[in-house]
Amino acid sequence: MPDTQMRPLGAQISHMLKDRGVDTIFGIPGVHNQEMYRGIEEAGITHVLARHEQGAGFMADGYARATGKPGVAYVITGPGLCNIMTPMGQAYSDSVPMLVLSSCLDETAARRGQLHQMKDQRAAADTVCDWSEEARTAGAAYGLIDRALTEFATGRARPKHIQVPIAVLEEPAPAAPKAVAQGAKPAEALPDGVLARLASARRPLLVLGGGARGATDALRALMARCAVPAFTTYAGRGIVAADDPMLLGSALARPESAEVFARSDLVIAVGTELAEVDLWRAHPGHLGEMIRVDIDTESLTDGAGNTHAIEMTAENFLAALASSEDLPARFDWTAGEIAKARAGFRAGVEAEYQQIPAICDALKACLPEDTMIYSDMTQFAYAATEIWDMDRPGHWHHPYGFGTLGYATPAAIGGAVARRGKPTMAIIGDYGFHYTMAELGVAVELGLSLPIFLWDNAKLGAIEASMVGAQIAPNAVVARNPDFCRLAEAFGARAVAPQTIEEMQTAVRDAFSADGPTLIHVTPAVLG
Structure with a gap:
């Protein structure tokens, strides 16, 4: 039966989150967001009381990384939101699904000196997350929450911030509508030319980032059929089996890794930004072609030397590649060559640390x-x-x-x-x-x-x-x-x-x- 009970909006938000699968909220209550706490226990959600909003944000981040589900945090107006902005920035950088819900003042233009007042709280949060919006009605709050949860599930996961005026949190509101079921993404065909380029290559090289974590089974099936050496980013560790003789490890930041790239004639980079913190140099070092696979178009148009950009999930790309009947089996790389490179990388770490x-x-x-x-x-x-x-x-x-x-x-x-x-x-x-x-x-x-x-x-x-x-x-x-x-x-x-x-x-x-x-x-x- 539909829930027809009227409750303050702050309480209804907790009930909505529970209905959407949220079982834990991290945060700190205050006089400005106490209405958000009215419905937590009634909804059956566990609340973890942090000692500082920065801690609450990092806890939500850690929860999200452990579960794959959004980490949710409740914070107050002003300093509470400012304190959680550092975790929001970290979650943005690392593609972590975090939903921050805060209160905000009812108006700030005509009055000064209010408790926790900021000139533009929403805009401040917008600098460290995917988007930051204000919900001025119950319907807007429900719509923004569903928008955030849908985007977490269907695109690149990055933190979102929704703020609700204190008076709106206090107003009676009907329950949120029931969640709309999301259909599974259909499998995609391998783009033309990928197999031909791989077949003509003698020394192809894979680079796997955190965005490829969900494609681990497909990647390992691919490498079982096709002995391609692979680097992982730090976030991509574990995608390739630890005992695979073609694993080059997470040594992209070692200067010597550029020499490995230079010896390749085709680089296939999947689910990685190839960012400064991955490479610590401006360019990977390859001289041949690079196929770049990502769901984020920004990563497909950067300056890492892409020659072919494919907007596609890592799961679909690697599954299609692994199941192809025309997959080449052998290349010019040898296990001894990979082992020698790895030993060199390890020696560099030992010398430095x-x-x-x-x-x-x-x-x-x-x-x-x-x-x-x-x-x-x-x-x-x-x-x-x-x-x-x-x-x-x-x-x-x-x-x-x-x-x-x-x-x-x-x-x-x-x-x-x-x-x-x-x-x-x-x-x-x-x-x-x-x-x-x-x-x-x-x-x-x-x-x-x-x-x-x-x-x-x-x-x-x-x-x-x-x-x-x-x-x-x-x-x-x-x-x-x-x-x-x-x-x-x-x-x-x-x-x-x-x-x-x-x-x-x-x-x-x-x-x-x-x-x-x-x-x-x-x-x-x-x-x-």
Whole structure:
């Protein structure tokens, strides 16, 4: 039966979200958005109370990455919206479906000095998300929410912001209409010329980005029939089987990868922006043709050297390629050539990051199957994302692009909320931990078995190295750290400071079965 009960619009929005499959909302209530909280419990939605709106946004991001469903956050007018803009910018950069719902003032042109007043709140949010709109009626709110959810499901997932005036949230409103079922996208035929170009190539090369994660089965079927070497971006790790002899790894940022591109005669890049943070150079290095496959036309018209642009989902493209009867089986690349290139990439990481790769190997060896990792802007993660092969996609999440410090702890909390009973962990640096350490209280409150691997080199190590490389005397790269273990214990978390690799591994294993979060404080001295 249709719901004919009139409720304040703020309450109806929660009921609508529940009807659309939303089961968790992250946020902080305030006097301006309290009407949005009226219907949360009645609708049967779990609310996670963050300690800061930035934390709420990162939790929604982590939840979305873990589930593939939109992460939803409720925030207040003004400072609440401003505080969540950093997570919105990160979600925009990494194509994460996040829906931010905020209150806003009823009018701002004729009055000044109102609580939480901004000159143009909607426009401010618009700078860090796909779109930001104001709903001035119940019908507009319902329509915008459905528009956002539909776009998450059918296009490139990026955050959206909807604000509703306080008076409109308070007004009685009918229930939202029932959701309209969305039909599946039909399969698409392979564009003309793709197979012919692949058949004529002697040294083709694949580049797979995060946009190809949903095409893992098709990609692996393709590589089983057609031994094409493949790079992945950091976000694309796990798409190619970790033991595939043609896997070049996530080494695009290594300068030597340009030499591999130069030896290819056809590059097929699928679901990747080939952005600065993928390559750290202006051009991949190929001299031949490049076929670019993406659902985002902006990526098809950039300056990466595309010669053939195909607007198509990665799933449809790779499935069509893998099922073709005319697929070539052999090329001039050899497994030995790929292994030699990979060894060179690893050597470069070891030279740059010294003991970190060895600790990465030890950490990887002690993790349970299906562990999902959220990492931060820290040298430990920079090294790990280059050398740590994943056995499945979408299980390592990092703040690429926007590059926000403090991401890992709250994002991992969001992931752990979504993955109750499954292993989830955070990897964060000492400085990044300062940004969002208060969210540790949320993990304690929820009883999350969450290992937080804190890499403490007592400085902004990457910035120091950059300054030295630029011949700048290192300045402002060292801050006084607290006793992290005692700090964690003050929140009610467990804490341990292992002194050896073996102690570190034991601490990590124990943390996955603890009855709350565990801070694992690791320093470079762990290797002696």
